[in-house]
Amino acid sequence: MEMRTLTRGLVKGIPTLLKVDFNFTLGHAKRLAEVTADKREEVLFGIIDSLLDKSTIDSVYSLTSQEIYYLLVALYVNTKGSHLPVTYSCLGPVTKDGKLTEGCGNTDIPLNVDMTKLDVKPLLKDYKPLETDCEVEGRGKTHLVFRIPNHGRVREFESYGESLCDDYLDTIVKPQEGDVLPENAYDLAMQSPEYRAYKETVDTKIDLISWLHEVDGEVLSASELYDFSDGLSIPDLEKSLEYRVKYDDWGVKQDAQIKCPKCGGECRVALPFSVAYLFPRLLP
Numbered sequence: 306m307e308m309r310t311l312t313r314g315l316v317k318g319i320p321t322l323l324k325v326d327f328n329f330t331l332g333h334a335k336r337l338a339e340v341t342a343d344k345r346e347e348v349l350f351g352i353i354d355s356l357l358d359k360s361t362i363d364s365v366y367s368l369t370s371q372e373i374y375y376l377l378v379a380l381y382v383n384t385k386g387s388h389l390p391v392t393y394s395c396l397g398p399v400t401k402d403g404k405l406t407e408g409c410g411n412t413d414i415p416l417n418v419d420m421t422k423l424d425v426k427p428l429l430k431d432y433k434p435l436e437t438d439c440e441v442e443g444r445g446k447t448h449l450v451f452r453i454p455n456h457g458r459v460r461e462f463e464s465y466g467e468s469l470c471d472d473y474l475d476t477i478v479k480p481q482e483g484d485v486l487p488e489n490a491y492d493l494a495m496q497s498p499e500y501r502a503y504k505e506t507v508d509t510k511i512d513l514i515s516w517l518h519e520v521d522g523e524v525l526s527a528s529e530l531y532d533f534s535d536g537l538s539i540p541d542l543e544k545s546l547e548y549r550v551k552y553d554d555w556g557v558k559q560d561a562q563i564k565c566p567k568c569g570g571e572c573r574v575a576l577p578f579s580v581a582y583l584f585p586r587l588l589p
């Protein structure tokens with residue numbers, strides 16, 4: 306089973322063709338068997354990293370998320386075969402005004418996804434980083450560069466957002482020293498409108514700044530960017546929005562059309578391309 310190239314990727318901000326040869330060895334197979342719930346990303350990303358041509362890409366974490374998804378699909382095809390069986394529940398026919406109905410109750414619509422025939426949309430050829438000047442409170446006129454975030458940076462932002470939300474959760478749950486937070490602390494916190502509003506603000510801000518790459522020629526960390534963005538007006542941050550919408554729609558297409566055999570309802574569903582679904586726990 307081959308799936309030897311290719312997606313349009315980015316190396317140091319320049320669109321280029323990412324090429325990976327899957328010379329999958331017994332060593333890789335052994336490492337793949339080490340996938341467990343807690344070491345899933347570590348093992349899979351380590352395998353992908355060892356397959357990359359290091360003369361053009363320094364590490365798996367400098368790839369974009371689109372490239373990572375592409376390579377996970379390629380890894381699946383090369384190790385588990387060309388098809389991914391998925392089961393969906395009926396969402397019913399879409400009404401005339403485009404809304405989903407409740408469905409007929411059928412929870413067993415099979416879809417056998419051919420992983421070798423997925424649409425891969427290339428990055429637009431005219432892609433280049435967006436450079437713009439903004440007035441920033443306390444900093445004056447500042448030159449900003451927005452670009453497609455690489456995967457390491459996405460993770461950096463995600464974990465920073467999580468830690469901000471965790472800190473805020475403490476102010477709501479108010480644990481005493483030595484207390485162990487209940488396992489459902491997060492679900493409890495999500496019941497609070499205050500916490501939900503806070504989380505939404507953090508998520509929105511993280512989403513906006515995840516494309517912001519350089520400030521006056523300097524690459525700032527997630528926390529520095531988060532603080533820096535306080536001085537930016539929302540319209541300034543939103544300068545990146547049109548740009549993000551234009552350039553974010555590329556990579557492996559992650560949805561499919563299904564038709565319910567019971568009621569004939571058709572709708573689009575998301576394919577489960579998470580690391581956990583493609584590579585469930587292999588060892589107990």
Ligand SMILES: [Zn+2]
Nearest residue numbers: 395409565568
């Ligand atoms: Zn149905």
